Amino acid sequence: MKSALGILAVGAGLALSATLSSAQEELEYAYPDISVWTTKRDSNGNLKNPLVRLATPLFEKAGIPWHPKDYPALRLFENLRTGVAKFSMLVNAPALKGCCLLSKDPVAVxxxxxxxxxxxxxxxxxxxxxxxxxxxxxxxxxxxxxxxxxxxxxxxxxxxxxxxxxxxxxxxxxxxxxxxxxxxxxxxxxxxxxxxxxxxxxxxxTNVYLVLHKHYPDAKATMARLEAIMKTLDKSDFLTPPGTK
Missing domain, CATH: 3.40.190.10 (Periplasmic binding protein-like II)
Known part of the structure; x- marks a missing residue:
């Protein structure tokens, strides 16, 4: 009996450890390497994508570790489909059907x-x-x-x-x-x-949505949390075209 209980305890501990590890999985935000948002680049030559900047307070409030990574369009959608990347902000493309959750409300146009x-x-x-x-x-x-x-x-x-x-x-x-x-x-x-x-x-x-891969840990609850946080953010600081304020 003691042996069985010990095995159960070890198994539960490993499961908890795996759950915590998954919860801390660093989320990759994949975005196109050709921008419909900006012409400006940082000192490293990366485009200053306003949606990537918007993701900073979004993930900070959600407590989710993350990093951005740009890809050519075809590779971006393939990485989202296969789960290599698990997050983006994109239009509702057919390539996302089946692999990803989309937010109910758009975050940009x-x-x-x-x-x-x-x-x-x-x-x-x-x-x-x-x-x-x-x-x-x-x-x-x-x-x-x-x-x-x-x-x-x-x-x-x-x-x-x-x-x-x-x-x-x-x-x-x-x-x-x-x-x-x-x-x-x-x-x-x-x-x-x-x-x-x-x-x-x-x-x-065309509307742009939050996109989260279905295999991200607790994906539905995570998407709901991200949607709720997004509603608290002032997107105009990131998404107002120059000359229109």
């Missing part, structure tokens, strides 16, 4: 805008690009709009820029009447180098 020179007609849907010249930025899919722009059947001339700054420099030089870009990096560029007469129209807005 990704907005794609079309900036235009004075006198150019507004573009509020992708079909409005037909027959026009537009400047885009290499590496972005623009939620499928890039594929539409590059389809020869749509008679669109696409001038590909190397980065956000180059795109607006081309607009200023009148290479085309339009630039397609994401709200945050575009406003950073224009706040530094305004272009008189340039305005924008919103092409699309």
């Amino acid at each position: 990704v907005e794609i805008r079309v900036y235009r020179r004075h006198g150019a007609k507004p573009i509020t849907r992708r079909e409005d690009f037909n027959g026009k010249d537009v400047i885009s930025i290499r590496g972005y899919s623009y939620a499928g709009v890039a594929k539409y722009i590059n389809d020869p059947q749509n008679n669109i001339t696409n001038y590909a820029a190397g980065d956000h700054h180059a795109a607006f420099a081309m607009l200023k030089a009148r290479r085309a009447d339009y630039v397609i870009d994401y709200a945050f990096p575009a406003e950073e560029v224009l706040s530094e180098n305004p272009i008189p007469g340039v305005t924008f129209d919103s092409l699309s807005q």
Whole structure:
């Protein structure tokens, strides 16, 4: 009997130890290495992603150890699917179905805008690009709009820029009447180098959610806790595009 009780005690101790160890698992926040949020980088060359900065008070209040890590988009989704990374803040993509929990409420909105020179007609849907010249930025899919722009059947001339700054420099030089870009990096560029007469129209807005892998210890309760904490944070300090306050 004593032997059996001893074995049970040891087993319970090991289980408790494993539980505590799992609870202290360092969470990896995986995010894209090409940003829809900023053009700015830190001294190490890493993008100053506002969602990564938002994660700092979120995890501090939750008492969860964590670290950020950027990946190319395909690898990011693969790592989330397999559980190599267990957290992110992303749009509700089909690749996340089955592997991850998403927060009930969005934490941010990704907005794609079309900036235009004075006198150019507004573009509020992708079909409005037909027959026009537009400047885009290499590496972005623009939620499928890039594929539409590059389809020869749509008679669109696409001038590909190397980065956000180059795109607006081309607009200023009148290479085309339009630039397609994401709200945050575009406003950073224009706040530094305004272009008189340039305005924008919103092409699309997509919600961004907390994403947590289902295999993270006590995932449902952890997600509920993160959601509750997120509601207490002032996101405007992290997520207000430059020039809009």
